[in-house]
Amino acid sequence: MDTDEDFREFVTVRWASLYRLAYLLAASPTGAEDLLQTALEKAYVNWSRIGRMEHAEAYVRRMLANALVSSRRRASFGERPTDELPEAIGDSVEEPVLDRRLMWPLVCALPARQRAVIVLRYYEDLTEAQIADVLRCAPGTVKSQSSAAIGALRRALTASGIGEAVSES
Amino acid sequence: MNLDQHLRAELGREADRQHAPAPDVESLIRGGRARRRRRTAARVGVAAAVAVLVGLGAYGVARIGSGGTAEPTTPSRAATPKTYEDTGGGTLAPGTYRMLVGVDGTGAEIHADVTFDDASWGADDYPVLYDTLGGAGSGGVAVYVPQGLSAGTGCLLSALNTNLADTPALLGDQLTELPQSTVLQSPGPVQMLGRPAVHVQLRIKNRCADVYRVAQTPYGGHGITYEPVRPVVIDFWVMDVRGASVIVETWHEVDVSSQMVDRLARTRDSITFVTGG
Numbered sequence: 001m002d003t004d005e006d007f008r009e010f011v012t013v014r015w016a017s018l019y020r021l022a023y024l025l026a027a028s029p030t031g032a033e034d035l036l037q038t039a040l041e042k043a044y045v046n047w048s049r050i051g052r053m054e055h056a057e058a059y060v061r062r063m064l065a066n067a068l069v070s071s072r073r074r075a076s077f078g079e080r081p082t083d084e085l086p087e088a089i090g091d092s093v094e095e096p097v098l099d100r101r102l103m104w105p106l107v108c109a110l111p112a113r114q115r116a117v118i119v120l121r122y123y124e125d126l127t128e129a130q131i132a133d134v135l136r137c138a139p140g141t142v143k144s145q146s147s148a149a150i151g152a153l154r155r156a157l158t159a160s161g162i163g164e165a166v167s168e169s
Numbered sequence: 170m171n172l173d174q175h176l177r178a179e180l181g182r183e184a185d186r187q188h189a190p191a192p193d194v195e196s197l198i199r200g201g202r203a204r205r206r207r208r209t210a211a212r213v214g215v216a217a218a219v220a221v222l223v224g225l226g227a228y229g230v231a232r233i234g235s236g237g238t239a240e241p242t243t244p245s246r247a248a249t250p251k252t253y254e255d256t257g258g259g260t261l262a263p264g265t266y267r268m269l270v271g272v273d274g275t276g277a278e279i280h281a282d283v284t285f286d287d288a289s290w291g292a293d294d295y296p297v298l299y300d301t302l303g304g305a306g307s308g309g310v311a312v313y314v315p316q317g318l319s320a321g322t323g324c325l326l327s328a329l330n331t332n333l334a335d336t337p338a339l340l341g342d343q344l345t346e347l348p349q350s351t352v353l354q355s356p357g358p359v360q361m362l363g364r365p366a367v368h369v370q371l372r373i374k375n376r377c378a379d380v381y382r383v384a385q386t387p388y389g390g391h392g393i394t395y396e397p398v399r400p401v402v403i404d405f406w407v408m409d410v411r412g413a414s415v416i417v418e419t420w421h422e423v424d425v426s427s428q429m430v431d432r433l434a435r436t437r438d439s440i441t442f443v444t445g446g
Contacts, residue, residue, distance in 0.1 A: 004198060011194045019189035024180055044201025103179040123180040133390040154172060
């Protein structure tokens with residue numbers, strides 16, 4: 001099988017799974033497609049190498065996360081990272097349970113690097129050390145980004161009056 | 170349910186709700202080909218510019234030899250070098266770049282200026298040189314204060330030894346214990362970059378599914394080879410810089426050309442540590 005054919009097969013088979021990760025990382029459908037386009041173009045350039053890897057999809061998933069935190073890419077997503085999350089205003093919460101419609105918008109409002117850490121930790125199930133490898137930063141940076149993100153989410157949830165329902169992890 | 174569990178559940182639900190549009194694979198391939206052409210064109214363009222400059226230099230030398238008058242060159246005021254940036258293997262334009270090496274014992278950052286004098290370098294986590302003169306193969310140069318050394322299997326997600334020795338001599342000994350390695354030259358004292366150093370040479374055959382990690386560095390996991398095909402020879406020089414044990418490293422695949430090894434050494438020798446960084 002030639003390189004192009006191998007790449008076509010990889011994209012066709014893995015597309016949906018890669019798209020879901022890209023969507024969570026980019027926090028929008030258009031951002032996801034943009035991210036995938038960039039990462040897969042780069043993967044194509046080196047496909048003779050990547051295609052031989054035993055875990056090619058894992059490698060491309062890392063490329064996706066890495067592309068997100070590149071400052072050049074961030075601008076094209078039209079994203080405005082902020083340390084302050086929007087006040088969590090949702091439907092009235094009659095019971096002290098977390099409205100699942102609330103969490104995702106809060107994650108979307110996180111700065112890109114914090115969101116990447118959260119997605120890699122809780123969706124990809126990577127450890128801090130693994131996330132540090134993916135994002136090419138020190139484990140301490142991952143820890144501080146994760147702490148900042150969790151803190152911001154907790155504050156927003158508390159402000160919405162349902163923070164008490166979310167126990168300390 | 171705690172926040173961790175809420176996040177895990179909600180991210181999974183949100184992902185599952187997405188219906189991926191059909192992929193336009195041909196567009197991806199066209200984009201990839203264009204990206205490859207741009208990369209190649211950039212390399213050729215810079216190489217041509219370097220050739221012109223070399224030619225002009227040779228012309229100047231010829232004029233001097235034939236009695237012509239050589240204008241003295243005015244030393245240019247040294248500007249702060251560009252900051253080295255990982256572009257995922259994109260072309261690294263010739264020039265001098267400032268790299269973060271790590272921190273010293275007081276927490277102050279150590280930087281190094283490194284000069285790349287041809288257009289065959291790519292900017293990965295650390296610079297990678299492609300053997301465009303003598304055949305296929307790659308190599309690279311790195312300079313860092315290690316935060317950890319490979320342990321366990323040596324593969325990217327395997328264990329990391331963060332209990333590092335605090336002297337160059339002992340750190341040199343630890344390097345000989347890198348997984349999957351064969352010691353070609355045992356630790357021994359040398360002079361490198363005008364400093365006393367400990368030199369160690371290893372050969373590593375990457376048996377990982379993808380990346381073998383040598384060390385954890387300020388730029389993240391520092392892998393040597395991504396292709397479990399040919400062994401890699403790594404030279405380490407461990408030296409004291411402001412109280413920190415710094416590793417200067419060159420690596421190359423076993424059968425690269427001698428010209429490539431010389432180019433790696435030339436780049437290594439260009440390293441200057443920035444004082445007061």
